[in-house]
Amino acid sequence: MRVLVVEDDRETAEYICSSLKALGHVAAHAADGKQGFLDALDSNFDVMVVDRMLPGLDGLSLVKSVRNARVATPILFLSALGGLNDRVDGLEAGADDYLVKPFAFSELSARLTALARRPPMQVEETRLQVADLEIDLIRHSVARAGEEIAVQPREFRLLTYLMKNADRVVTRTMLLEAVWDFHFDPNTNVVETHISRLRNKIDKPFERPLIHTVRGTGYSLHG
């Protein structure tokens, strides 16, 4: 994917760009807000990473301007401003996700991948399928290899999120935020216990597991 990184700290920018390139992505760097704005208008990026505090044009204004110019590229705020209201401000300005510095690259990468592959105008899908696992979003039913599996509502929501992000890595914090609206990290391994419950139902009775643990990062659902 093509990523625009608007970041004034050179070391961080280089770290992000080189790490992205190592994963086979194309990364472009803009060192200030104005340059970032021009780049965002000019080139067709799949996703943008924007710092909050930038010289020239600050991150919030940059995102607002980009949105005013009707550019729909998904934007992730990457900011040292981790205050309780900063996140809300960022999302209200038009960003799609918010990650607080200091961050782990695996977290950033997972979030960018989730953002980039999201089609701009989502057509409401009613059925999702990965390998022989199928879910029906209207009937709230799950089946694997044609066999109906009874799941609880909370398991269904978790599974839906994993299915929508199939083949991608989802981190623990992404799950906490997206599935349960938890914007903090509980000390208990709640995500692990939920995944383990889900595995018992959709993986254990079958030969091939679909939910894979990505060590130190999170999970990935794929065939």
Next chain:
Amino acid sequence: MADNLQQPSALRTSIRLSLQYSFLYAVLSALVFALAYGFTQYEVEDWVLDQMRSDAEILSEIYQDSGANALISRVDALAEVSFENARIFRLVGAEGAVISGNLLVGFDGPVPRFVPAEDLQLKGASNDEVEGYWMREDQIGPYSLIQGSGDHIVAEILEALGLSLVIGYLAVVLLGLVVGVRVGRITEQRITAISQTLSSVSSGNLSARIPAVANARDDLSRVSGEINVMLDRIKRLLESQEQISNDIAHDMRTPLQHLRQRLEKLRNSPSVAPEDVSASLEQTEEIIATFNALLRIAQIEAGNRREMFERTDLAQIIANVVEVFEPAAEDEGVSLTIDVPDTALDVLGDRGLLTQMLSNLVENAIKHCPQGTTVEISGQTTPSATILRVADNGLGIPAHDRERIFQRFFRGE
């Protein structure tokens, strides 16, 4: 800042204000007193003129009922009993002959309303204090009656009134001034107390408070109270800030030390073991998590999230938190139950913070309760409050720890 708080200017303000009010008060009083004087004068003169008119009417009745002789003798009698010419009379016949009275000389033309005493020739001695006479002329049958009333009674009444008014006025103005200055001084003392407290605070004494004035329930007390509340809050905030710095130092030092040791070991070792790198990264994560938690606590305690409060359904938060922790609780052999009413459990609050608070409590209960414990999360609305309760039938918190559990980072045994 300190220059603006100098006491002389505060003194001047209150004293100047009370002097201004005293002056205004004096002018207004003078106006009222002058009006009273004028009205009295008018009324007394009116009364004198009324008396002469009523005398003329009585004499006219006497003439009609009893004839000319009765009239003449009555005028004679009136002139006779008039002590020191307080009243003067002159009865003149149709042909111009003087018939009776103590006014010896009449007037050419109409009788004026007021005549100075020295212009009149009177029979006998006059009172020295009479300066003039109010005059009246009436026609009784063929006779012309001129009467006059000396002004000395009126003058004396007015003199007495004037004297009492002036004394009263001086007393009123003096009292006003004294009370005004006194009130001004009291106000000034209280303002001085406020400004002294404030300058004491700005010079570093955060415990300084404006002393309360007994029995004072005025706006100055209210402002003082509000300033004291604000100072309390500033003090608390600063203390919390200090506490946070200490906590950061304390909670960061050990993990940073560990991280440093690992990195030093990595630098010195010929080959880098992936486990060591992972451990370092985990250490970093730990430090970041602690750091974020501390910052979050600081922000919550500063209370600046209050502006984000909105109507939030507590029942929904309870359901969500229980959903998140239920599998973890099952693994620990703890069961979670919910007890909420069917009606809405709306509170004004922050969804994210309430969620975190509830999950802290539930998490704590799961972690520290023995197997078989039931944790009940309930919500209810009373007329005065909405109550959220997390209760378990586990070990409970020892009585001596109950105060301390609200301290940051406190851990019971």
